[in-house]
Amino acid sequence: MIFDPRRRVGPLQRYVAVLALVATSALGLATVCPVWAAGPKIVSVDVTGNLHVPTQVIMSVVASRPGQPYDPRVVQEDLARINALGYFADIAPPLVRQRPNGIAITYRVVENPVLTKINFTGNQKVPGDTLQALMDLSVGQVFNTNTFKQDVLKINNYYERIGYGGQVPTHVKDINLDSKTGVLTLTIQEGLVVKQIIIGGDPIFPPPYLLPHLTLQPGGIYSDAVRDADYKALQKLYEDHFHLEIGNFEGGIVPSSIDLTAGTADVKYDIYVARIAVVEITGNTRTKDQVIRRELRERPGMVLNTDGIKRDYERLQALNFFSKVEPDVKPGPDPKKPQDVTLVWHVTEQRTATASVGFGYSGGLTGLGLYATLGFSDNNLHGTGNSGSLQFEEGARAGIAQLSLSIPYLGNSPQGQRYTAGGQIFANHTTYYYPVYAISGSGTQVKSSSTIPIPVTLYSSTNTALVSGVNATSISSANGASANVGRRLSDYTILSLAVTGERIRYNTTVPSPYYFQGNQPNIFIGPTPGPINSTPQNYGGSFGISASSIANVNTGNPYNLATTGLSLQTITLDDPFNPRSGVKGLFNAVYSAPAIGSNFQFTQTTLDIAKFFPILKDATLGVHGAAYNSTGVIPPSSLFTFSDQQMRGYNQVFYATNAFLGQIELRQPVALDRRITLAVFVDELDYHIRGAYPLLDPYTNRITGYPSDWALYGDAGFGIRFDVPQLGLRTVRIDFAKGVNGTHTSFGIGQSF
Secondary structure (H helix, E strand, O other): OOOOOOOOOOHHHHHHHHHHHHHHHHHHHHHHOOOHHHOOEEEEEEEEOOOOOOHHHHHOOOOOOOOOEOOHHHHHHHHHHHHHOOOEEEEEEEEEEEEOOEEEEEEEEEEOOEOOEEEEEOOOOOOHHHHHHHOOOOOOOEOOHHHHHHHHHHHHHHHHHOOOOOOOOOOEEEEEEOOOOOEEEEEEOOOOEEEEEEEEEEOOOOHHHHHHHOOOOOOOEOOHHHHHHHHHHHHHHHHHHHOEOEEEEEEEEOHHHOEOOOOEEEEEEEEEEOEEEEEEEEOOOOOOHHHHHOOOOOOOOOEOEHHHHHHHHHHHHHHOOEEEEEEEEEEOOOOOOOOEEEEEEEEEEOOOEEEEEEEEEEOOOOOOEEEEEEEEEEOOHHHOOOEEEEEEEEEOOEEEEEEEEEEOOOOOOOOHHHEEEEEEEEEEEEEEEEEEEEEOOOOOOEEOOEEOOEEEEOOOOOOEEEEEEEEEEEEEEEEEEEEEEEEEOOOOEEEEEEEEEEEEEEEEEOOOOEEEOOOOOOOEOOOOOOOOOOOOOOOOOHHHOOEOOEOOOEOOOEEEEEEEEEEEEEEOOOOOOOOOOEEEEEEEEEEEOHHHOOOOEEEEEEEEEEEEEEEOOOEEEEEEEEEEEEEEEEOHHHOEEEOOOOOOOOOOOEEEOEEEEEEEEEEEEOOOOOOEEEEEEEEEEEEEOOOEOOOOOOOOOOOOOOOOOOEEEEEEEEEEEEEEHHHOEEEEEEEEEEEOOEEEEEEEEOOOO
16 A cells, blocks of 8 residues: 555554555565575665665664574564654565575665645634644654654644643644645644533523623634633623622533534533622620621622622721721632632721710800810610710800710611611700990999999990990700601611700890890890790890891790601711712701690701712712701791801801801822821801891891891811821811901811711
């Protein structure tokens, strides 16, 4: 049988051809030399037909040697060894000729062609240069079947390393060696062509949604690299669009679908989203597990959602029970189900109970003077999550006694956890000192031991004069209690109902021998039209303002103030102290009327919204707007008040029955831990007192002209905020601002909004 190098043959066919050649040679030898079985000596051994393969290379594998007895079996083995060199396309039967002294053997070979070019077809992912670099065969060499066999193994191994293994028996599907031109062409089958992609497992989303996001598509060639790219693409899709995690991913060719003839197969991707199997809590020694778990919304059996974990983190931070909260996701608990994970919450508890004793002083018209404080508060009583406080404060101008309790959850059942409750008992009083003005034409006359009474007024006008060293004393007090119950409409929104009952009293006096002439603010002696009605034409008003919207009260007389209110509050802030994003909104409506035991009849509503935007790299832009409205006749203590905590450029208090407040602030941290922040801000207040008469206010807002008209005040400034965790203080605020009347420095605990 003659080997034709133009025929496309595989390794198995080659070896069959060699064996046939060896058998043919043995038969031919027996035919030519039937009488040499006795074993005459060999006198010469040579080879012909080799043009490029050195003779010594061929002779190195020949066992027949001159001087040895001739043995047909050895010649047969020589033929096999020569063929095994791999350089020859054919080996003819050897010439065995008789010579005078013995036998001459000539081995005849036909060399494979010298390679002039190596081509590759069918390779799409791996360039031909890369494949040729893997081969030991190169242009200019005689084609060697042994070397080529090793080159095929190298090519197959390379494809297996890059993820194409296990699909086809060999990636060198066919070869074609042109014996005339020396061009070797290798047909490559990198992998199987994908007929369809099957989505299995627990993907959550339907296959028609997932398939377009895959790198691999029907008609493409499957590989482990493509599978890994699809896994990354799906991970990104789940994380970026749905904030979910893929817990386990398995992909590969479906064995039963392989069609080697067509070179096709189906591919199946099993996608399993990560699900929470167990929630563990570590680090809490005081706070009960149930207190923490009721704040968590990511629970066993649920899909692991990074947004949900972030919200749970924010909820735990907002409790202010912990100095550090760290979520962690661990594999398990079942190693056979890698998609099931354990969610661990590591918490570090901090001090929640605070006892305080202190002294202080604040001056100015609205200051407290010298005061002392004594208090105790705990926002996590016995680790239950309930909070309580007891506060006493007494000073030269003000005093407070207050006991409060808050229960954020009325039970551990799902129904009980929808409700919240709280209550407060309080008693407070304030004292202010106002200048008085003598009525024109009056004076002090001393007769023996008696003093003539001197009429004075709180109002400064053209016919009055300031009385030096004499002040009016105005005292207001309130004693009462309040209670509220709320229902959670969602994790962020609570609807609450509150009731308050208190006993209020106003008392304004001047030292003897002075007395108030006529009807003055808060000092009515004798009957008045009553607090439900106000007649500023005949009576003075509170705070130096005569207004039909402010109730008339008799000095020293007690009044019942009962209110009921409905509020809707939503908070989605990512941080309760220094938010970067989220909304804080409040709608509150208060009603008071004799029908509920009040001596007053009025309504008050408030709409307050703040929104925060993360901007730049780590800055925050906050926008705050609020609207205040009242109807009816309100008690003096229920006026809306705005101090330097809202209007940071003013050292005064603004009183209003109706108002609009707007604030905008840019906050930029200057420390990596965000404990020091710089801010720039603008505040605007538009307010008025409904129905006010143009009376001068000499001691609070300095209101002149017509206070019933709307007045607009604004300021702008900058400030610094810093945390003092050693004292348990979050966001100590110092602001420097300029208003229409000059500059002012405002100090506060917590953000302005």
